Amino acid sequence: MxxxxxxxxxxxxxxxxxxxxxxxxxxxxxxxxxxxxxxxxxxxxxxxxxxxxxxxxxxxxxxxxxxxxxxxxxxxxxxxxxxxxxxxxxxxxxxxxxxxxxxxxxxxxxxxxxxxxxxxxxxxxxxxxxxxRTKVRAETDGMVSNLQLNPGIYATAATAVLALVNNNTDIVADFREKSLRHTAVNTDAAVVFDALPGQVFPAHVTSSDAGILAGQEAVNGQLSQPEQSTRWVRDAQRMRIHVALDQPLDKPLPTGARATVQLYNSEGPFARTFAGLQIHPVSWLHYVY
The missing domain is CATH 1.10.287 (Helix Hairpins)
Incomplete structure (x- = not known):
């Protein structure tokens, strides 16, 4: 469309x-x-x-x-x-x-x-x-999915009857917050997709979310409830970033496709070489398993 x-x-x-x-x-x-x-x-x-x-x-x-x-x-x-x-x-x-x-x-x-x-x-x-407005038109280029329409069906306001998948690729990655200490917009990255084993795609960070749901307080008139944990070492919090490919894919992958993102937070040759060596076997590992 x-x-x-x-x-x-x-x-x-x-x-x-x-x-x-x-x-x-x-x-x-x-x-x-x-x-x-x-x-x-x-x-x-x-x-x-x-x-x-x-x-x-x-x-x-x-x-x-x-x-x-x-x-x-x-x-x-x-x-x-x-x-x-x-x-x-x-x-x-x-x-x-x-x-x-x-x-x-x-x-x-x-x-x-x-x-x-x-x-x-x-x-x-x-x-x-x-x-x-009786004629509903596509607001962006994309592909129709999950179509639930037939002639004569009753459409309810504010109820979706189909999904329009945007052609623009938005790669979302969750990292431990301490791993993002040196990450900023335009930080180099590499992306591998589970469906495309052995192929590493250069990318860069476009943005990072300002927060996550765990940090949002619900104003409900009740007292706050501290987080309960029995672990000696608590789990690290994960934060979300958005990544874009330097070159678009020849054929867009389905929405929800899995990918692995490797960040190049250091300009040192050793760190970048090690990161590049690591991402290739990860690509095949996720393809096999």
């Missing part, structure tokens, strides 16, 4: 339906805003009428109050006019409250800043983002 090749495809129907549903919801929200605009315009027209009526009622009330001081109108007529004036003022207040409520529902007039439209646009963008 090459990077970008299609590995498998999910049934896109549910994702297409979600995109269409999100588009419909967005259009409905736009129509709702248009309806609110019409209601706001109608309410404002009613408000202008109510304000005009309230002004007329105030003029009438003022006239009746002047006539009342001259005993030219009855008290009941004055009370009726006063009630009419109060009713018109209440109508103006109610229409103002109605318009304010409609404006709150409408939100920003700028569609880009309108909260309701932004919510539905986000839902549409998420649906459009998930639709292409």
């Amino acid at each position: 090459k990077k970008g090749d299609l590995l498998y495809e999910l049934d896109p129907t549910p994702f297409i339906n979600k995109v269409e549903a999100a588009q419909i919801a967005l259009e409905q929200a736009k129509l709702s805003n248009q309806q609110l605009d019409a209601q706001i315009a109608a309410a404002r027209a009613n408000l202008r009428t109510a304000q005009y009526t309230a002004r007329n009622d105030k003029v009438t009330l003022d006239r009746y109050q002047r006539l009342s001081t001259m005993q030219n109108v009855s008290q009941s007529d004055l009370d009726k006019v006063r009630t009419t004036r109060q009713t018109s003022e209440q109508s103006v207040s109610a229409l103002n409250a109605q318009i304010q409520n409609l404006l709150i529902q409408r939100g920003e007039r700028d569609d880009k800043r309108n909260v309701t439209l932004q919510k539905y646009r986000n839902a549409l963008e998420e649906a459009q983002l998930n639709w292409p």
